[in-house]
Amino acid sequence: MTGEHEGRENLSSETKDLERARQSLIEELEAINWYQERVEVIKNPELKKVLEHNRDEEKEHAAMLIEIIRKLDKTQDKVFEEHD
Ligand SMILES: [Fe+2]
Known part of the structure; x- marks a missing residue:
């Protein structure tokens, strides 16, 4: 998961928290897919x-989670408003 590339001890608490939020979002999206597949059958x-x-x-x-990620990551927030 997180800290695999650089070592968790080198990461700021802000980066670690954002990674936790993003990983949680991944898990929620996976759960939506799993429930949807079960609902269909x-x-x-x-x-x-x-x-x-x-x-x-x-x-x-x-x-x-998207809401909190947008609060914690200003670049992410900005691209929700404007992107290619
Ligand atoms: Fe959930």
Whole structure:
């Protein structure tokens, strides 16, 4: 995960926190994909509904992480407003 290239002890706390936030975002996006795949194949309508709800909660978690990443990383924030 993080610190693999330069050694964690050499990284600032700001960099480490941003890496934690980005890794958490990766995990939330993976969770959305996993729930979506299960939703598509599940036959039981009650279980399907629960997993759809869980999938959408993961989307909320991803949005919360994007929001904090934008606060902590000004360049990332800027490119959300303007990019090629
Ligand atoms: Fe989550």
